[in-house]
Amino acid sequence: MAIVAVTVAVYFLYGALRADAAFPGLSGPATHSLVQAPVPANWQDYDTGGSGRLAILLTDPDSAWLGLVQGLKSIGVPFRITRDWRQALRHRVVLVYPTISGKVLDGDALKALVDFPASGGTLIGTHVEGGGLNLVFGFRDIQPSRERRSMNFDTQQRLAQAFDDPHERTIPYSNPAQGALAMGSLGYIGADGVLARFDDGSAAITARQVGAGHAYALGLDPGFLFLTGYNNREQGVSRSYVNGYEPIIDVWLRLLKAMYRQGEPTAVTLDTVPQGKDLAVVLTHDIDYGSSLKNAADYARYEASQGLRATYFIQTKYVRDWNDDIFFDQSSQKSLQALGDLHMEVGSHSVAHSRTFNRMSLGTGDEQYPGYHPFVRSKDVTENASILGELRVSRFLIEHLLPGQHLASFRPGHLRSPYALPQALEATGYRYSSSVTANNSLTHLPFQLTYGREATALSGVFEFPVTIEDEEEPRLGDRLQPALALADQLSRYGGMMVVLIHPNILDHKLDFEQRLVSALRTRAWFGALDQLGDFWSARDRLAVDVAPEGTRLRLTVKAPSALSGLSLQLPAGYHLAATDRPELEVSTPPGKLVLGRIEGSISLTLEK
Ligand SMILES: [Zn+2]
Known part of the structure; x- marks a missing residue:
């Protein structure tokens, strides 16, 4: 026993010495990382803005409305949440959420909603359970169920015409094998107009023109569906893991x-890609292998030669373990x-690169180099590691080698x-995460993370999920055509393509990157994660x-933080007539307005 104990002690002492040897005499970080308690989101915070916005008439605050907030912000639809039906009906488009029934709305409210479409309004009802509204929405009966899995759009219908890709036409959303946890839905029976049907044939979305207005009944809760994707709890509805098109949330948002x-004839919506482009491409590289740091320079030189910035996620590997030898030490500085000299972004790729990171404990927030000594013993076992340790110690070491830099990603x-990642990232000063795949998130757009990947509190961190990676077969160099086909699909609505290439080799991987860049360079926006994150x-x-001003429209843009390259989609037929900022750079591609750097409040006048 004694011999075993001594051997173990020597082993750990050796490891500790080696860890210390990577950066002799260095220790830190000195400051504590404090994980804040969640601050529950408050719908009243969104009860602002003019009547040109989409109104959400919230009939139950104990619902998944936060998912709607995340989603509408992501696609760029201005909205206001209210619980006052009179306020809501001052808007031209009203989404009643999460349900319409006599239990949540009184007789006056129900009558006013019934009359709304005939007066030119658009009434979108979620889970129309009763209240005598079936006539205005045009259906006979309802059928609740947890057995349905998917919905199918009728692309003959005008609003569904854009969904002509098979992955858009059919939208899976629930896994009945989950039993009571499967997502419930309301099928509408005997509907006059149907935009989409569930797999059992009942209507998932009804559509009816009423005079100059419209009435739509939604049979499933979009807020709940969005939260399911954003929180990475998709329960097997995604049709692929990565490298494919999975627009479940995006179709709903579109x-x-x-x-x-x-x-809303005066609608101004925010485009998703900077500079009025139709696709955002973020090139990223994970450095988690001995020779990758050296190869990274070749990728970076090529990217810089094209005037591009990419993001390099660096594993600060100062402990020899089952994964690999030490490859991050003082000599990594060069x-x-x-990378810094070529203006690349450097981010963290953790210390231990452990497959059990998602199961690690949060940690104390006082972990320091060299005492923090995570040890990967096997694929399934990592010792002495914590979420906060991985985040704060890797940041400390990279910033030690790159003085003056503050890592964002x-x-x-x-x-x-791990579920605690959003709040742990916030506690350790990160703002941007690329920690999941787009497919598992059910979206190809960035989104704001929630605390604990739950439904009640927002985190300050934004997620930019991975679209293309280099580990699936066939090898990356043989996958250019599918990648470009995916780029075409994403370009139709301003999607994002985050590309992950490990620089463990150059060869077909660098070749793939060069051919991808040449094919997309002119039509796509390219940037590092910190650039897209800041935007x-x-x-x-x-x-x-937007507010009418005689025959013109006054468009007000309030930007509490500066940003450049915001693209706005204008109301049909309108163009820019004047601005209150003569120095503002503006370009006007058809139907759009692309603004240079803005900060504070800006007023623009639009005319037909
Ligand atoms: Zn990695």
Whole structure:
């Protein structure tokens, strides 16, 4: 026993010495990382803005409305949440959420909603359970169920015409094998007009023109569906893991945007890609292997030669373990500096690159190099590691080698994402995460993360999920055509393509990158994650309102944080007539307005 104990002690002492040897005399970080308690989101915070916005008439605050907030912000539809039906009916487009019935709305409210479409309004009802509204929506009966799995759009219908890809036409959303946890839905029976049907034939979305207005009944809760995707709890409805098209949430968002733009003739919506482009491409590289840091310079030189910035996620591997030998120490400074000199973004890829990161404990927030000594013993066992340790110690070491830099972005090894990651990232100063796949998130757009990947509190961190990676077969160099086909699908609605290439080799991987860049260079926006993150988080804070002014429209854009390259989709037939900022750079591609750097409140005048 004694011999075993001594051997173990020597082994750990050796490891500790080696860890210390990577950066002699260095220790830190000195400051504590504090994980804040969640601050529950409050619907009243969204009860602002003009009557040109989409109104959400919230009939039950104890619902998945936060998912709607995340989704509508992501697709760029301005909205206001209210519980006052009179306020809601001052808007031209009203989404009643999460349910319409006599239990949640009184007789006056129900009558006013019934009359709304005939007066030119657009009424979108979620889970229309009763209240005598079936006539206005045009159905006979309802059929609740947890057995349905998917819905199918009728692409002959105007609002569904855009969904002509098979992955858009059919939208899976629930896994009945989950039993009581499967997503419930309401099928509408005997509907006059049907935009989409469930797999059992009942209507999933009814559509009816009423005079100059429209009435749509939704048979499933889009807020709940969005939260399911954003929180990575998709329960097996995604049709692929990565490298494929999975637009379940995006189709719903495009549909809601189309309903809004159809019903509100002064609608101004925010595009998702900077500079008015139709696709955002983020090139990223994970450095989690000995020679990768050296190869990274070749990728970076090529990217810089094209005037591009990419993101390099670096594993700060200072402990020898089952995974690999030490490859991050004082001598890594030259390689890191080379990336910095080429203006690349450097992010963290954790310390241990553990497959059990998603199961680690949160940690104390006081983990420090060199005492923090995570040890990967096997595929399934990592010792002495914590979420906060992985985040704060890796940041500390990279910033030690790159003085003056403050890391913004993180990606875990093997995309293992613990539930506490959003709040742990926030506590350790990260703002942007690329920790999941787009397919598992059911979206090809960025989104704001929630605390604990749950439904009640937002986190300050935004997620940019991975679209293309280099580990599935066939090898990356043989996958250019499918990648470009995916780029075409995403371009139709301003999707994002985050490309992950490990620089463990050059060969077919660098070749893939070069051919991808040449094919997309002119039509897509390219940037590092911190650039798209800065744009996206500033865009998230924007308030956009439109008010009529005689025959013209006054468009007000309030930007609490500066951003450049915001693209706005204008109301049909309108163009820019004037602005209150003569120095503002503006370009006007057809139907759009692309703004240079903005900050504060800006007023623009639109005319036909
Ligand atoms: Zn990795």
